[in-house]
Amino acid sequence: MAGTSDLDRVEAPVTMKTYLMCAFAAFGGIFFGYDSGYINGVMGMPYFIELFTDLKRADFAEGDDGFSLPSWQKSLITSILSAGTFFGAIIAGDLADFFGRRNTIVAGCGIFIVGVILQTASSALGLLVAGRLIAGFGVGFVSAIIILYMSEIAPRKVRGAIVSGYQFCITIGLLLASCVDYGTQDRSDSGSYRIPIALQMLWALILGIGLMFLPESPRYYVKKGNLPEATKVLAQLRDQPLDSELIQQELAEIVANHEYELQVVPQGGYLHSWGNCFRGSLFDSSSYLRRTILGTSLQMMQQWTGVNFIFYFGTTFFQDLGTISNPFLIGLITTLVNVCSTPISFWAVERLGRRPLLIWGAVGMFVCEFIVAIIGTVDGQNPKSVQAMIAFICLYIAFFASTWGPGAWVVIGEIYPLPIRSRGVGLATASNWLWNCIIAVITPYLVGTDEANLGAKVFFLWGSLCVLCFLYAYFLVPETKGLTLEQVDKMMEETTPRTSAGWKPHSTFAQEMGLTEKKGELNEVEVSPPKAEIGDAAV
Ligand code: BGC
Numbered sequence: 001m002a003g004t005s006d007l008d009r010v011e012a013p014v015t016m017k018t019y020l021m022c023a024f025a026a027f028g029g030i031f032f033g034y035d036s037g038y039i040n041g042v043m044g045m046p047y048f049i050e051l052f053t054d055l056k057r058a059d060f061a062e063g064d065d066g067f068s069l070p071s072w073q074k075s076l077i078t079s080i081l082s083a084g085t086f087f088g089a090i091i092a093g094d095l096a097d098f099f100g101r102r103n104t105i106v107a108g109c110g111i112f113i114v115g116v117i118l119q120t121a122s123s124a125l126g127l128l129v130a131g132r133l134i135a136g137f138g139v140g141f142v143s144a145i146i147i148l149y150m151s152e153i154a155p156r157k158v159r160g161a162i163v164s165g166y167q168f169c170i171t172i173g174l175l176l177a178s179c180v181d182y183g184t185q186d187r188s189d190s191g192s193y194r195i196p197i198a199l200q201m202l203w204a205l206i207l208g209i210g211l212m213f214l215p216e217s218p219r220y221y222v223k224k225g226n227l228p229e230a231t232k233v234l235a236q237l238r239d240q241p242l243d244s245e246l247i248q249q250e251l252a253e254i255v256a257n258h259e260y261e262l263q264v265v266p267q268g269g270y271l272h273s274w275g276n277c278f279r280g281s282l283f284d285s286s287s288y289l290r291r292t293i294l295g296t297s298l299q300m301m302q303q304w305t306g307v308n309f310i311f312y313f314g315t316t317f318f319q320d321l322g323t324i325s326n327p328f329l330i331g332l333i334t335t336l337v338n339v340c341s342t343p344i345s346f347w348a349v350e351r352l353g354r355r356p357l358l359i360w361g362a363v364g365m366f367v368c369e370f371i372v373a374i375i376g377t378v379d380g381q382n383p384k385s386v387q388a389m390i391a392f393i394c395l396y397i398a399f400f401a402s403t404w405g406p407g408a409w410v411v412i413g414e415i416y417p418l419p420i421r422s423r424g425v426g427l428a429t430a431s432n433w434l435w436n437c438i439i440a441v442i443t444p445y446l447v448g449t450d451e452a453n454l455g456a457k458v459f460f461l462w463g464s465l466c467v468l469c470f471l472y473a474y475f476l477v478p479e480t481k482g483l484t485l486e487q488v489d490k491m492m493e494e495t496t497p498r499t500s501a502g503w504k505p506h507s508t509f510a511q512e513m514g515l516t517e518k519k520g521e522l523n524e525v526e527v528s529p530p531k532a533e534i535g536d537a538a539v
Contacts, residue, residue, distance in 0.1 A: 012238035012246040014155045019162075021237060022154040024210055026165035028105065028146035030203045031112070033173020035139055036436070038196045039078060039132075040312060041181025043069050047192040051123055073125065075441060080129050082437035084115075084136020086430045089144040093426030101149040101217045101422075108141025109208030113201050120198045123190070135200075142207070144429035148422055151413030152217040153237050156484045160349035163413050164342070164406035171339040171401065173203075174311060178335050182328070219418055219485075222254050230254070249510075250484075254418075256509035257486035261417045277420045277427065285478070286492040288420055294476060295412045295428030301469045302408040303435035305365055306462030307400045310334050310393060312440055317447065320455065321376075321386050330390060337394045341401035348402060353481040354411050355473065355501060361403020362470035368396035369463035376456020389456065404469065408432075414480040417489045474498075 012018075042048055046057045049069055060067035069077075088108070096104040115135025122128040146166060154162040180196045187195075215237055221230035234251055235242045265276050265288070280287025309317075314334055318327035348357055372392045379385040416424035445451045447458050454461070478500035480488045491503045 012155070012240045012244065012250070014158055015239040017239045018155060018237060019158065021214055022150060022158070022162045023165050024214060025105075025146050025150050025153075025207075026162065026169050027203070027207050027210065028142045029166040029169025029171075030173040030176070031139055031200070031207070032143050033170035033175075034177045034200055034203060035081065035135070035173070036308075037174040037177030037311070038181055038200075039081070041178065041185060042193045042196055043074055043077060045181075045185050045192045047188055047190065051190070052125060052128075071444070076125075076129060077132065078440055079437050081132045081136040081139070082433045082440075084133045084138075085140035085143065085433040086136075086437075088137035088140020089426045089430040089433060090140075090423075091426075092141040092144045093148075093423035095141070096145045096148060096220070096422040096426075097223060100220050101145050101152065102211050102214065103216075104145045105142055105149065106208045106211055108138045108145065109204040109211075110138070111135075111141065112138025112204045114138075116197060116201050116204070120194050138204070140430070140433070143433075144426040145422070147409055147413045147429065148425045149217055151410075151425075151485065152219045152421075153215070155238070156482060156487075158350065159414070160354065160406075160410045160481065161346040163410045164345040164349050167345070167401075167406035167409055168339070168342045171335075171342050171405070175335045175339050178332055182332075218251065219254055219258075219421075222251075222258050223418055227251070227255070252510040253484065253486050253508055256513040257489060258418050259513055260509050261419045261489070265419055273419075274423065277423050285476075285496050286489075288417070291415050291417075291492070292420070292424055292427060294415055295424050296431035297472070298408050298411055298477070299428045299432035300435045301465075301472050302404050303432060303439055304462075304465040305362075305400055305404055305469060306369070306439075306459075306465060307397070307405070308436060308439055309443055309458070309462065310397060311338075313443055313447065314393075318390075320447075321380065321389075324386065324390075333390075334394060334397050337397045338401045338405075341398035342405060344402035345406040349406060349410055350481065353479050353501065354407055354414075355477055355479045355497075357403045357407045358411075358473035358477055359470060361399050361407065362466050362473055364399035364403070365396050366463045366466035366470065368392045368399065369459045369466055372396070373456055373459035373463055376459065380456050411477060411480065414485060414488050415478070415492065418485075479503075 115131045118131030184192045184195045215233035218230040218234040235247050277292045280289045315327045315331045318324045318330045372389045412428040478497045487505045495503045
């Protein structure tokens with residue numbers, strides 16, 4: 001059995017070119033963040049309200065909250081995007097297996113642009129809602145398949161950091177959305193809402209055009225059985241010559257893992273292959289069913305941390321506290337804290353690992369949330385207490401941004417075996433959007449002064465949910481740091497989440513499947529079809 005050091009050598013060094021190629025796709029996060037962020041501001045713009053309702057600004061006194069869109073309209077405009085993203089993310093998995101990861105993302109950008117054009121042209125509810133539904137479809141494609149693509153092309157040592165870059169772009173998108181909304185909100189023409197909406201086309205154009213110059217995922221070609229192309233794109237991604245031994249070793253492992261999985265899981269028609277996502281026992285932590293549940297529930301738990309309460313309803317919450325002179329500024333500060341704390345994860349996710357990040361992140365969040373709830377309940381009217389609450393809310397955001405924000409995306413990109421990977425990531429992303437939407441719909445009922453009116457006590461709820469996040473991470477999330485996606489697969493078969501961190505690679509799929517001729521070390525790899533055929537592929 002080969003030692004760990006031999007197995008560690010099975011990868012090319014990470015060059016700057018490799019790094020930049022893999023990191024470019026993170027740009028897709030801007031879509032996600034901007035799209036979730038801009039609509040709240042637009043729905044509060046006076047010009048927009050006058051155009052989309054019969055209300056007139058002049059008929060209302062300053063600060064009268066009667067001058068706003070009716071709740072059903074707000075709810076429809078907000079949630080229709082999530083409906084689009086939910087279905088887009090689910091469908092995208094199949095398309096990514098059929099047409100390729102890169103093509104599916106580029107198609108997502110195209111669909112998104114069509115949706116944005118309709119929204120920009122709209123001056124009534126029907127077209128706006130149709131545009132948001134279509135744009136949502138595109139965001140669903142992009143948000144699911146970017147994670148899949150990045151996880152599949154990134155070298156294992158920096159995979160966590162690269163996928164965290166996606167979360168960083170989400171936070172920048174949210175920040176950009178608040179800045180653009182802030183800049184156009186007082187315009188007395190259609191530019192007030194059309195500028196923030198139309199600007200999104202730029203993100204889609206940059207991502208779509210940029211991706212056309214990047215290679216496809218080698219794992220897609222392996223799935224398709226096209227090894228010459230798989231070799232070619234892997235060599236490009238690793239910045240190595242086509243006949244490099246390191247490339248052949250890495251590819252041999254991907255191929256062997258895929259062949260192994262195909263032996264374990266019988267293949268069948270379309271429905272049968274969807275059914276594979278739900279195969280196996282609930283009590284086996286490596287079964288496909290458990291992995292599908294792990295990915296979808298991890299994204300649900302990420303939403304249960306309550307972070308979007310701050311981003312969607314923070315302004316109203318701070319306004320209701322009464323002692324804050326500029327709630328919009330506080331909203332901007334929380335968004336900035338979100339951006340600035342995310343880069344901590346680039347380091348932490350690779351140094352500390354995914355499990356500790358999620359476990360300690362949940363602890364940090366629940367402590368901060370309980371403190372906010374206690375201060376708010378005991379002494380919520382005192383300006384000094386309110387300042388302390390804001391400070392702890394910022395600390396809570398910093399914990400989220402450096403742990404659960406990126407961590408949930410990193411883990412869902414790593415836990416699925418190739419036969420169900422694209423659908424698994426799609427389902428997990430759809431779960432994120434579904435829970436995002438559910439929380440957006442129910443939260444106003446929890447805090448509304450005419451409803452449950454929980455006020456600061458709502459943080460007891462979020463704090464308790466973060467305790468669940470802690471237990472969830474401790475008992476259910478495996479450690480995937482530093483392993484190739486194929487090693488993750490083996491680790492999940494041989495360990496439980498709690499013993500996973502100590503697992504070391506001890507053999508390769510290539511050895512087990514007879515795709516490598518081991519001569520002392522792992523340096524003589526034969527991939528089927530034979531080496532000569534692979535080597536003949538043009539770059
Ligand atoms: C979450 C979003 C959230 C954002 C905040 C993402 O990881 O999925 O729902 O708004 O982080 O930065």
